[in-house]
Amino acid sequence: MTWLAEQLSRIADDVPERDLAAAALEVHQRRRRTFMALAAATVVVVTVLAGTVGIRALPARPEAAARPSGPPEQSVIRVGVVPSVESAPVYVALANGDFAAEGLTVKPMLITGPAAAVPLLESGALDLVQTDYLTLFQANEAGKKLKIVSGMHQAARGSAAIVVNTQSKINAVRDLKGKRVAVPNLVGLGPLALASALKRDGLTLREDVLMVEKPYPEMLKALHAGQVDAALLAEPFVTMGRETGHIRIVQEVPAGDLAGLHAAGMSATERWIRRNPRTLAAFHRALAKAQRRIGHDPQQARTVLPGYTKVSATVAERVTLGSYPTKLDLRKLQRLADLSRSHKMLRRPVDVTDALVKGR
Amino acid sequence: MDRDAGFRAFVDAHQRPLLRLAYLLTGEVHLAEDLLQNVLVRMIGRWPKLRHVDNLDAYARRSMVNQYISWRRRRGSAEVPSAEPPERAYACEDSAVLRVVLQQALMRLTPKQRTVLVLRFYEDRTERDVADLMGCSIGTVKSQTHHALARLRALAPELAPRLPEPDEPARERKEEARP
Numbered sequence: 001m002t003w004l005a006e007q008l009s010r011i012a013d014d015v016p017e018r019d020l021a022a023a024a025l026e027v028h029q030r031r032r033r034t035f036m037a038l039a040a041a042t043v044v045v046v047t048v049l050a051g052t053v054g055i056r057a058l059p060a061r062p063e064a065a066a067r068p069s070g071p072p073e074q075s076v077i078r079v080g081v082v083p084s085v086e087s088a089p090v091y092v093a094l095a096n097g098d099f100a101a102e103g104l105t106v107k108p109m110l111i112t113g114p115a116a117a118v119p120l121l122e123s124g125a126l127d128l129v130q131t132d133y134l135t136l137f138q139a140n141e142a143g144k145k146l147k148i149v150s151g152m153h154q155a156a157r158g159s160a161a162i163v164v165n166t167q168s169k170i171n172a173v174r175d176l177k178g179k180r181v182a183v184p185n186l187v188g189l190g191p192l193a194l195a196s197a198l199k200r201d202g203l204t205l206r207e208d209v210l211m212v213e214k215p216y217p218e219m220l221k222a223l224h225a226g227q228v229d230a231a232l233l234a235e236p237f238v239t240m241g242r243e244t245g246h247i248r249i250v251q252e253v254p255a256g257d258l259a260g261l262h263a264a265g266m267s268a269t270e271r272w273i274r275r276n277p278r279t280l281a282a283f284h285r286a287l288a289k290a291q292r293r294i295g296h297d298p299q300q301a302r303t304v305l306p307g308y309t310k311v312s313a314t315v316a317e318r319v320t321l322g323s324y325p326t327k328l329d330l331r332k333l334q335r336l337a338d339l340s341r342s343h344k345m346l347r348r349p350v351d352v353t354d355a356l357v358k359g360r
Numbered sequence: 361m362d363r364d365a366g367f368r369a370f371v372d373a374h375q376r377p378l379l380r381l382a383y384l385l386t387g388e389v390h391l392a393e394d395l396l397q398n399v400l401v402r403m404i405g406r407w408p409k410l411r412h413v414d415n416l417d418a419y420a421r422r423s424m425v426n427q428y429i430s431w432r433r434r435r436g437s438a439e440v441p442s443a444e445p446p447e448r449a450y451a452c453e454d455s456a457v458l459r460v461v462l463q464q465a466l467m468r469l470t471p472k473q474r475t476v477l478v479l480r481f482y483e484d485r486t487e488r489d490v491a492d493l494m495g496c497s498i499g500t501v502k503s504q505t506h507h508a509l510a511r512l513r514a515l516a517p518e519l520a521p522r523l524p525e526p527d528e529p530a531r532e533r534k535e536e537a538r539p
Contacts, residue, residue, distance in 0.1 A: 003522040007459050008482035012380035015389055020379070021371035024400035025364060031401070 071103050072279035079266070080111040080120060080129035082184070083309045084216055084234040085321055086153040086264035087130055091304035093290035102282035110308070112215035113185035114264075118144060121269055127276075128283065131267040132189035133333060134340050137350045145270040149357045150284050151328040152291070155254050155263040158320035160234040162197060163247040165223050170230060173251050174201040182214040182222055182231035187345075189263060190232050193253040195343045200256060205343075217310065220246060236311045236319040243315055261336050262328060273357060280357070291324040328356070367404050374417050375400075378424065384478045385428050387467045395431070399424045422493050425479070429471050429494070458519065465515040473508035480505055481524070 081087035090108055093099050099106040109126060111117040114135040120126045122144065136146050162181070164170045170179065176198065183190040195205040203209070212228050219231040220241050230250065233241065241247035254261055266287070273280055294301045298321055305316040330352055337350040375396065382392035399420055403410060413419050466474055472494075479490045480501075487505075491498045513520045 002481060002524060004462075004477075004481045004524060005484060007455075007462050008384060008478060010459060011463050012384050012482070015379055015383040015392060018375070018379060018393060019371075020375055020393065020397050020400055021368045024371070024397050024404055025367070027397065027401045028404045031405075 070278060072282045073276045074279045075103060076105045077127040078107045078109055080117040080126040081108050082113060082130050083110050085159060085236060085319060088301040088304060089152055089287055089290040089324055091308055092293055092300045093286050095304055098286040098289045102286045104282050115185035115187045127272060128266050128268050130264055132264055133262060133336055134192055135188035136267050136355060137337055137346055138187050141346060146267050147270055147273055147357050148265050148355055149268050149280055150266040150287050151262060151325060152266060153264040154323045154325055155261055156320055156322040157255060157259060158252045159322040160253050161238045161249045162230055162251045162253060163233045163238060163241060163249055164230045166248050170250060173197050176230055177203055177208045179229035180210045180212050182212050182219045182228040184216055186211055186213050192340055192343060192345055193258055194232050196256060196258050197251050197253060236305050236309055236315055239319045240311045240315045257339060262332055288326040291326045294324045363407050367407055370416055371400060378420055382424060384482060385475060395424060395428055398427055425475055425493050461516045462519060465512050468515055469508055469511055472504055476501060476504040477508045
């Protein structure tokens, strides 16, 4: 044996005894398991992908089938609306067949004002009624059980105004002292807007003016005939009166602390809401769709206005519309309730969430 | 399991010399164990096919040499040899000291040079066998052996008198001439 061989052999003697069989077998088993797991995972992934692709390739089911709720409990509903810009979404929905698409036949009934329609809602003559929110709070304070089911209209400056005859000597709000002022209803948002305007000029609603109840479409005639000295008028009648040269604007409302408030929504009795959840959901979807239509294209609202307010298309082109948000802003609603209370139009504080159907 | 039993028997019989070879190649116990384990795991994976292989020991050796050389190549030279061999102020005749010097010098060779030396002189294989195991020609074995010995002499001059002459032994020449 050479020297080199011997030295190498003695170097190799340094390596300790080891049994590597068990370790090698274990590594082998582990690799096998990993491989099997990977293979299984691959099979699952491929199967799922193939399934997904297969399902995508199938003809899509009609969208209506995705709606789990079933048909509305009540296919024909009667809805009370005030003939003004506020109720435009109802007519836009009718014009576009949005209610029909939900399986609903909606019959709009014109009302003089929200307060006047509360008894009709209570008796069941109407299923849904347009309301301003203060009227609803006041009605509930008087023991009614009404709820807001949808928001409809948000006022903008100029969507209503205190107006007088062009020859009238009334030039400012303070000149209204001792005068007769036409309002759509003796309670609700109209009187609040009037009170708010009077207060800024140091007058009060209770002592300084006499409110006369008149529906919007009759106010111009009443002014002309001298039955009232001024009127709280809403669009499109403000524009109509100005176009014909009959009236002059004294003060645009809502202004000041009332600016940008929710002006109108839909209400129903708690009993009706409980009995017709699917009808209500269908109505709400159709109305919201119409509100989005107006949001994208205000012309839609202008197009339907002449149909139910008897104004000309020319007038309809110029009215101040306001906006039609689908979601109610609870803070704005609460501000309205708090303002009403500061004007002593509500006796107790109101939590507006109680007045709202859940999810609106 | 029959398969496991056969594999175990093979490992029991051969793991000692295989681990020694791995240690001489790698110069480190853990690396040696890793190398041998890699070889063994490979072999258990294809054990059913290996039934037809006559000489499993040679198969394992070839597999180890191949893995070692390609493994070193893949990793680059992970070994950082110390810049200079340590200064030696001791009697060079002490065989234990010489062995340490040899071991250090060996680790400064290339993997192929080291493999050739270990197979040729430690395992005392013919050039033909070594060429078979390494999967290269006899000429390559010869030149690698030559370079390896020359480098060992250069790295550790005190070993020179004890190392084999580069161009002997005659045994190889005879073998070569045979076919």
